[in-house]
Amino acid sequence: MALTQFTQTISPQQPATDKRGYDYDLVIVGGGIVGLTLAAALKDSGLNILLIEAKVTSASVAKGQAYAVHMLSALIYQGIGVWHKILPHIAKYCHVRLSDADYPDVVEFASTDIDKSTSELGYVAEHQALLQPLQEFVQKCPNVNYLCPAEVVNTKHQQDIVTIDIKISQQIYTVRSKLLVAADGSRSPIRQAAGIKTHGWKYWQSCIVAFVKPEKPHNDTAYERFWPSGPFAILPLPGNRCRIVWTAPHEEAKALCALDDEQFLAELSRRFGNQMGKLELLGERFIFQVQLMQSDRYVLPRLALIGDAAHNCHPVGGQGLNLGIRDAAALAQVIQTAHAKGEDIGKIQVLKRYENWRKLENLAILGFTDLLDRMFSNQILPLVVVRRLGLWLMQRVPPLKVFALKLMIGLKGRTPQLAQRF
Numbered sequence: 559m560a561l562t563q564f565t566q567t568i569s570p571q572q573p574a575t576d577k578r579g580y581d582y583d584l585v586i587v588g589g590g591i592v593g594l595t596l597a598a599a600l601k602d603s604g605l606n607i608l609l610i611e612a613k614v615t616s617a618s619v620a621k622g623q624a625y626a627v628h629m630l631s632a633l634i635y636q637g638i639g640v641w642h643k644i645l646p647h648i649a650k651y652c653h654v655r656l657s658d659a660d661y662p663d664v665v666e667f668a669s670t671d672i673d674k675s676t677s678e679l680g681y682v683a684e685h686q687a688l689l690q691p692l693q694e695f696v697q698k699c700p701n702v703n704y705l706c707p708a709e710v711v712n713t714k715h716q717q718d719i720v721t722i723d724i725k726i727s728q729q730i731y732t733v734r735s736k737l738l739v740a741a742d743g744s745r746s747p748i749r750q751a752a753g754i755k756t757h758g759w760k761y762w763q764s765c766i767v768a769f770v771k772p773e774k775p776h777n778d779t780a781y782e783r784f785w786p787s788g789p790f791a792i793l794p795l796p797g798n799r800c801r802i803v804w805t806a807p808h809e810e811a812k813a814l815c816a817l818d819d820e821q822f823l824a825e826l827s828r829r830f831g832n833q834m835g836k837l838e839l840l841g842e843r844f845i846f847q848v849q850l851m852q853s854d855r856y857v858l859p860r861l862a863l864i865g866d867a868a869h870n871c872h873p874v875g876g877q878g879l880n881l882g883i884r885d886a887a888a889l890a891q892v893i894q895t896a897h898a899k900g901e902d903i904g905k906i907q908v909l910k911r912y913e914n915w916r917k918l919e920n921l922a923i924l925g926f927t928d929l930l931d932r933m934f935s936n937q938i939l940p941l942v943v944v945r946r947l948g949l950w951l952m953q954r955v956p957p958l959k960v961f962a963l964k965l966m967i968g969l970k971g972r973t974p975q976l977a978q979r980f
Contacts, residue, residue: 581733582608582703583903584893585722587710587748588741591685592865592882594692596739598638599890599976601699605897608733609696610724611706622769622841624801625688626780626793626876627681630968630977631883637976643691648683649794651780654966658784658934661946665953667963680967682780682793682801713738713751720860720904737893737904739862741886744851746867752858758851758870761931763788764811765873766804768843769795770826773835776800782875783830784934784945789874790829799840802826803873805848805931815845848872850928856917857909864889869920872927875966881920887974888915919971926965 584600586593589611597609627648635641654667669679696702711730712723720738724731740748749756776794783790788805795801804826806814814825819839827837851870856863865882892912893903901908933945952959964970 580719580736582606582735583897584608584737584739585610585720585733585735586739586741587722588743588865588867589693589704589706590741590743590865591688591692591879592886593739593741594689594696595634595638595883596741596864596886596890597696597699597702597704598640598692599634599887600894601638601695601701603701603890603894603897605701605893605903607699607702608735609702609704610708610710610722611704612709614707623685623767624769624793624795625683625685625879627683627688628876628880628966628968629678629680630973631880632681633977634883634887634974637887637974637978638695640691640695643695644683644688645681647687647691647796648681649778649796650678650681651778651794652677652679653777653779654679654963655779655781655783656949656952657782658946658949659786661949663946663950663953665949665959667959667966671956671960671963672969679963680780682795684795710748713748715752715858715860717859718902718904735860735904736902737860737862737909739864739889740867741864741882742867744849744866744870746863748861749853749863749867752861754858754863755854756851757854758849761848761850761872762807763805763848763931763935764808764845765848766802766806766811766814766843766845768802768804769840770800770802770823771798771838771840772800773837774833776834781830784930785829786935786937788935789931791874791876792830793876800834803876804829805873805935808847811845815843850924852917852921852924856913857906859906859909860904862889862909862912868916869924871924872931874927874930877923877927880968881923884919884968884974885916887976888912888972891974891976915972922971 583605585608587610589609597607652669656665669676697704709725710722711725714721719734721732721734740746742748778794781792791803793801823837823839849870853868856868864885871877889912896903896908
C-alpha cells in the first residue's frame with residue numbers, strides 16, 4: 559500500500575505558516591500502530607499534524623506479529639471511528655482459560671463475568687490487520703500529513719518551539735512544531751537524544767512466537783498456562799489459526815527454535831496438551847528477548863513519549879500494545895482539551911497532565927506482569943502453594959475473579975473519553 563507524501567511543498571527554509579513560526583502544531587515520530595492511533599484520535603482536534611515513519615514495511619509486518627487487543631482498546635478504536643474497518647480481519651475470544659502447569663484447577667473467564675450484553679472478552683489481531691486500516695484512516699484525515707519513508711536526523715528544543723530536521727531522499731528539510739511526540743519504539747532515538755533515562759531489566763527468558771493450525775476448532779478461546787520455565791499462551795486467530803507465545807529461559811528457547819518442525823511440534827503438543835488435536839506449524843518461528851523498561855519521565859517541554867518509547871513489559875497477558883493505545887488516547891484527550899481552551903499544547907504544565915495520568919497506571923501493569931512471571935516461573939514450594947491457592951480462590955470468589963479480569967482487559971483505571979462514548 560503506497561503511503562502519501564507531504565500534501566504541501568516544503569523546502570529546507572519553508573516559511574512559517576502562522577505568526578508564531580510554527581509549521582505544525584504536532585509532529586509524531588513513528589508511524590506504527592501507536593503513532594497512527596494518536597493521529598487518528600486527533601482527527602477532529604483542529605490541530606495541524608505531521609506523522610513521520612522511517613520504514614515502509616516494519617519488522618513486525620515481516621515477522622507476522624500478532625497482539626491481544628483488549629476491550630478498552632476496542633472501545634478506543636470505536637470512539638475514533640476505525641473499529642468497523644478492523645473487526646472483519648481479526649478474531650474474537652469469548653473465554654480465557656488460566657492454569658498452572660499440571661494443576662487440575664483451571665480458572666475460566668467469560669464475558670458474562672463482567673457484562674451480560676456482550677459475547678467477547680477481547681480480540682487477537684495480526685499486525686497488518688491493525689496497521690492498514692489505521693493508515694487508510696489517517697490518510698483521509700485532512701489535518702494530517704503522513705510522510706513515509708522519512709527519517710528524523712536531529713531535533714532542537716527551544717522555549718516556544720521544537721525544530722525537526724527530516725531526511726527525505728538524501729535531502730534535509732526542517733519543520734517547526736509546538737510539540738514533538740516520540741512513538742518510535744523501545745530504542746527511541748528521540749528519547750535518547752532528549753537525555754531521558756530509563757530503568758528496568760532484561761529477563762532471563764526469551765519468547766518464541768509462531769503460528770499454528772490446530773486439527774480441532776479453537777472455539778474462540780485464549781489460553782494462558784504457566785510453567786516453571788515461563789508463561790505459555792495460545793491466542794485464537796481467523797481461519798482457525800492460533801498464535802503461540804512461548805516463554806522460556808534463553809538457552810532453552812534457543813534450543814527449541816533450533817529443532818526441526820516435527821520435533822518442535824512434538825514439544826509444543828507436550829506443553830499444550832491435545833485439546834485441539836494435532837497441530838500444524840505455519841511459517842517461521844521467531845524469538846526475542848523479554849524486557850521490562852520504564853522511562854524516568856514521559857514528558858519534557860515540547861516533548862512527549864508514548865508506547866514502547868516510554869515503557870516495555872513482560873508479554874504475559876498481552877499488555878504491551880494495549881498500554882500504548884491507552885497512552886495515545888490519553889495524550890490525544892489532554893492536548894485536544896488544552897487546545898480547545900487556548901493553551902499551548904507543548905507547555906510542560908499541559909504535558910504533565912498526560913504523564914500524571916499514564917505513568918502510574920503503566921507502572922502498575924508493569925509491576926503486575928513482573929509479579930505474575932516471577933510468581934509462576936519457579937518451583938519454590940511456598941510460592942507454588944500460594945499461587946495455586948490464589949487460582950482456587952479466583953475460581954470460587956466472584957469479586958476477586960471480576961477484579962482480575964477487569965485488570966487484564968484494561969477496565970481498571972481512568973477511561974479516556976473516546977472509550978466512554980460507548
